[in-house]
Amino acid sequence: MDVSKQAGVGVATVSRALAAEPHRDVSPATRERIRRIADDLGYRPSLAARALRTGEYRALSVIVPDFEWGWWEPVVRSAYNAAEEHGYHLLVHPVGERRGGAAGTISALSNVPTDGVIVLGFSASREVQNAAAALRLPVVSVDDTEANPILPTVSVDNRAGGRMATEHLLSQGRQRLAYVGNTWAGNFVDQRIQGFRDAHDSAGIEVNDRLILRCENPWDDPPFTFKELDELLADGVRIDGMFCEYDRMAGPALRSLRRAGLTVPGDVAVVGYDDEEWAKLTDPPLTTIRQPYEELGALAVSLAIQAQTRPVAAERRTVVPTLRKRQSA
Structure with missing residues (x-):
């Protein structure tokens, strides 16, 4: 190794001198001299060599x-x-x-x-x-x-988050709550909707399963509105609160509400989930459950x-x- 030859020490001494933490077998003066020589020669430690030596x-x-x-x-x-x-x-x-x-x-x-x-x-x-x-x-x-x-x-504790979102809506006196979710399943989906049900149970309010919506929401090209929500509102079904399964669903859901002539939060209060960047960009800005x-x-x-x-x-x-x-x- 060029560094060891230039410094007049063994390869092992060079390795110890160039380690991130000071080694007790190398004096500060020797360590500084070897590091200076390594810098002059443009030496970079080899990841492969270190892995062979340390196993990581x-x-x-x-x-x-x-x-x-x-x-x-x-x-x-x-x-x-x-x-x-x-x-x-x-x-x-x-x-x-x-x-x-x-x-x-x-x-x-x-x-x-x-x-x-x-x-x-x-x-x-x-x-x-x-x-x-x-x-x-x-x-x-x-x-x-x-x-x-x-x-x-x-x-994240998705069940606790779903309950937290629903309890926030219920605390504002909203009792006819819609759950707007996607069509595909997964553990986080199951847990968030269970939290939605838990909050209703604790408040002594029965969940209206007609208000639990499964909407098509392709990732690359979200719809302008959710037809499932549009149809529900067109049928005259009244809601005063909404929990969106994740923030990305809030944009189309808010537009569906606006298309039906409903204001947010005046007529319908809306809570999302995740606290992604676009939660701040909706109109109005979205109250949401923040993942840590x-x-x-x-x-x-x-x-x-x-x-x-x-x-x-x-x-x-x-x-x-x-x-x-x-x-x-």
Whole structure:
């Protein structure tokens, strides 16, 4: 190695001098001299060499969805900060058009220097688990849709959030509440609607199942209004509050209300879920349940690092959401 020759010391001494933490076997003066020589020579430590020496790259890979759904961006940002605090790099891998989805993206990590994988928002847990196991990489899931997780999983307490949103509407004297949700199923959907029902039960109010709507809402091209809600209102069904399953559904729902001649929050109070950026851009700005993105990212990183040295139970760890009050309710 050029650095060791120039400094007149062994390769091991150079490695200890260039380590992130001071080593007791290298004096401060020697450490400073070796670092100066390394800088002059333009030396960069080799990740591969360090991995051979320590058994780790100190890097984590995050697999992110390929659709335009903003919730995962702040999770990645908080995960990056948490990884940096632990002395790790965070590598982001969009699924994109890759064959096999998240599992295929993980399989492609065979030549990537990484010590663990965090997957965001995917349901194919068995395939993800097998792909990670084939590379002997620990894997942690964030906000998956499985009712019974087979991976260490981090998510928001969706049932508590659904109840929180509904209780906020009920506290304003709204009693004819509509639930506007998507047509597809998943654990978070089941939990949010259960929270909706829990709040009604606690208030002694019967849920009108006709007011639980399942609307077509394609991700890439949301409708201008929801025809299911349009039809309900056209039939003369009266509502005075609405819980949207997630913020992205609020735009079409608000336009449906406006088309029916209803004002928000005067006639109908509206609450969303997630607190994504567009919750601030609706008219009026959306009261919503905020997912604790910072906690989700930090906890996922912590579990991924723990899993490198000891087993981490395949169970769901939940964090508590909060109400973000704006002008819609």
